[in-house]
Amino acid sequence: EEQEEDTLRELRLFLRNVTERLSQDKRFKAFTKPVDIEEVPDYIKVIRHPMDLSTILSKVDLHKYVTVREFVNDVDLIWKNALEYNPDSDPSDRQIRHRACALKDTTHAIIRDELDEDFNRICEQIREAR
Numbered sequence: 001e002e003q004e005e006d007t008l009r010e011l012r013l014f015l016r017n018v019t020e021r022l023s024q025d026k027r028f029k030a031f032t033k034p035v036d037i038e039e040v041p042d043y044i045k046v047i048r049h050p051m052d053l054s055t056i057l058s059k060v061d062l063h064k065y066v067t068v069r070e071f072v073n074d075v076d077l078i079w080k081n082a083l084e085y086n087p088d089s090d091p092s093d094r095q096i097r098h099r100a101c102a103l104k105d106t107t108h109a110i111i112r113d114e115l116d117e118d119f120n121r122i123c124e125q126i127r128e129a130r
């Protein structure tokens with residue numbers, strides 16, 4: 001009903017704000033767009049579920065997220081994919097793994113500090129009812 005749509009509109013505003021803050025952070029530039037298959041041809045063979053911040057922003061606008069948990073699951077895909085695809089000890093792998101861990105910690109800290117637990121519970125109840 002109308003109250004549910006008001007809640008989901010507020011959720012989308014929050015998720016757009018978090019996504020834009022992450023996308024503007026210079027550390028996370030490699031995570032802002034899909035990995036370029038021409039630059040990294042074997043990527044799609046290794047990583048079955050690619051994800052990036054621009055795709056997440058599109059999903060927000062397509063009303064794909066009803067809970068913050070679903071949004072965080074996609075952000076978790078981004079950094080888990082980066083850790084999986086870049087496992088070696090060379091400096092470039094280490095650099096992107098450091099950035100992946102920073103993306104994880106930054107996202108979870110924002111959610112912990114800024115998501116109201118009662119608001120989150122209402123979103124989870126909307127998800128359960130659908």
Ligand SMILES: Cc1noc(C)c1-c1cc(NS(=O)(=O)c2ccccc2)cc(C(=O)O)c1
Pocket residue numbers: 030031033034035036037039040081082085086096
């Ligand atoms: C994400 C990700 N997961 O595996 C890797 C590897 C990356 C990743 C992706 C990108 N962006 S890109 O796929 O469009 C690109 C790759 C190579 C040359 C130019 C652009 C950049 C970097 C980077 O370290 O700069 C790393």
